Amino acid sequence: MVKVITYGTFDLLHYGHIRLLERAKALGDYLIVGVTSDDYDKSRGKINNQQSLMERIAAVRATGLADEIIVEEYDGQKIDDIRRFGADVFTVGSDWTGKFDYLNEYCHVIYLPRTEGVSSTELRTERRKLRLGIVGFTTFLDKFVAECECVNGVDVASRFELSGTEADQKALENFLETVDAVYIVAPPEQHYFIARTALEKGRHVLCESPIATKEDEFGSLLALAEQKGLVLMEGIKTAFSTAYERLILLAKSGKIGQIVSVDATCTSIRKNTPVRARWNSISAWGPTALLPIFQLLGTDYQAMMISTRFLDEAANLDAFTKIDFTYSNAVASIKVAEGAKSEGNLIVSGTEGYIYVPAPWWKTDYFELRYENPKDNKRYFYQLDGEGIRYEIVAFARSINNPGEKSYISEKVSLAITKVMENFDARLHFTRLGDD
Numbered sequence: 001m002v003k004v005i006t007y008g009t010f011d012l013l014h015y016g017h018i019r020l021l022e023r024a025k026a027l028g029d030y031l032i033v034g035v036t037s038d039d040y041d042k043s044r045g046k047i048n049n050q051q052s053l054m055e056r057i058a059a060v061r062a063t064g065l066a067d068e069i070i071v072e073e074y075d076g077q078k079i080d081d082i083r084r085f086g087a088d089v090f091t092v093g094s095d096w097t098g099k100f101d102y103l104n105e106y107c108h109v110i111y112l113p114r115t116e117g118v119s120s121t122e123l124r125t126e127r128r129k130l131r132l133g134i135v136g137f138t139t140f141l142d143k144f145v146a147e148c149e150c151v152n153g154v155d156v157a158s159r160f161e162l163s164g165t166e167a168d169q170k171a172l173e174n175f176l177e178t179v180d181a182v183y184i185v186a187p188p189e190q191h192y193f194i195a196r197t198a199l200e201k202g203r204h205v206l207c208e209s210p211i212a213t214k215e216d217e218f219g220s221l222l223a224l225a226e227q228k229g230l231v232l233m234e235g236i237k238t239a240f241s242t243a244y245e246r247l248i249l250l251a252k253s254g255k256i257g258q259i260v261s262v263d264a265t266c267t268s269i270r271k272n273t274p275v276r277a278r279w280n281s282i283s284a285w286g287p288t289a290l291l292p293i294f295q296l297l298g299t300d301y302q303a304m305m306i307s308t309r310f311l312d313e314a315a316n317l318d319a320f321t322k323i324d325f326t327y328s329n330a331v332a333s334i335k336v337a338e339g340a341k342s343e344g345n346l347i348v349s350g351t352e353g354y355i356y357v358p359a360p361w362w363k364t365d366y367f368e369l370r371y372e373n374p375k376d377n378k379r380y381f382y383q384l385d386g387e388g389i390r391y392e393i394v395a396f397a398r399s400i401n402n403p404g405e406k407s408y409i410s411e412k413v414s415l416a417i418t419k420v421m422e423n424f425d426a427r428l429h430f431t432r433l434g435d436d
């Protein structure tokens with residue numbers, strides 16, 4: 001019996017895939033199809049799959065061509081599989097010509113001509129073309145636009161900035177006519193107005209956090225989005241990085257015992273930042289630093305204490321802010337600064353061990369689980385493309401296309417972030433630090 005093995009992602013299964021499988025099957029008597037896992041695809045930079053592994057497997061199975069389906073999870077697995085199954089032939093499409101010649105050592109390698117004119121990439125692009133408009137300005141705008149280019153089916157249509165005059169409402173409405181969705185990166189005090197105008201116009205919204213600076217404003221935006229069936233997504237790029245997601249899952253599943261403390265620090269001293277792109281420390285870093293606290297310990301803290309050193313209080317510009325939270329069973333703290341420097345790490349302490357994420361933890365691809373006995377320590381590495389911005393855009397496009405999918409950042413967490421901002425602005429639970 002001649003065994004044939006082939007691999008692929010098989011996203012949105014199309015005619016090209018079916019022809020490949022038919023010809024692969026015809027090369028022998030038994031066809032094994034390896035379907036790439038979601039994690040494996042992510043690790044090789046393929047982040048746009050529209051279908052989950054189970055959906056892709058089901059589609060391959062439905063062709064009736066595969067005698068056996070396996071999951072491809074790691075680099076080098078093909079050699080393992082060929083040996084394990086005793087495969088005689090390895091085949092893939094001619095877009096891979098030469099790439100798998102090294103497998104000739106184990107079996108016969110055949111490249112089959114690729115079917116012209118169809119690909120998953122094209123199908124994804126056709127299905128999901130989203131015209132994204134940017135409202136506001138940030139120093140990382142170019143990075144954001146470049147990351148959009150890496151995501152199938154998302155086009156940055158145009159940019160817009162508020163002028164601060166009465167003409168803004170009309171101009172913004174005109175701008176919104178030209179897009180399907182907006183990414184808001186204007187100063188935080190403008191977010192509510194822009195997001196509300198966009199939602200009223202029926203446009204999906206991805207907004208840099210904080211979405212609003214007052215709880216009731218955030219609540220009204222949420223209600224508006226729900227009523228209109230639109231996506232209102234909090235843009236904290238860290239939330240979308242694989243390493244961050246996984247460390248939250250590990251901590252929640254008890255790997256370090258019960259959590260007793262979460263401490264997050266985010267600082268950056270930015271010289272020469274254009275004034276229109278300048279955010280105060282608490283808005284620029286607060287949401288990111290608060291995220292692991294609220295995601296791990298919940299939002300029902302018993303006490304909050306804010307300590308701030310101002311650069312210019314009248315302009316609400318804080319150089320450094322520390323916030324301490326007390327929960328019934330744990331404590332937490334954030335340190336954020338645009339005018340002071342510290343070690344930007346994240347430490348989650350538990351009764352059995354702790355999670356250490358080195359600086360800059362908000363864009364990390366790596367963390368460690370550490371225990372009393374260093375022999376038990378474990379290191380975790382993950383792929384991080386585009387500092388998480390790319391995954392954030394993918395998640396935004398996905399939730400537009402799949403209404404009902406749970407958002408990465410829950411409404412409760414967003415609301416708790418907004419509440420901290422509101423307390424800061426109202427100087428509640430507040431201590432001013434002197435500058436001498």
Ligand code: CTP
Binds near residue numbers: 010016
């Ligand atoms: N394939 C093919 N003809 C096509 C598309 C794919 O023969 N028009 C083959 C590939 O060469 C591979 C298998 O089908 O052997 C699975 O390909 P996959 O990468 O999953 O599909 P693509 O459409 O190429 O996906 P993408 O656009 O995401 O790269």
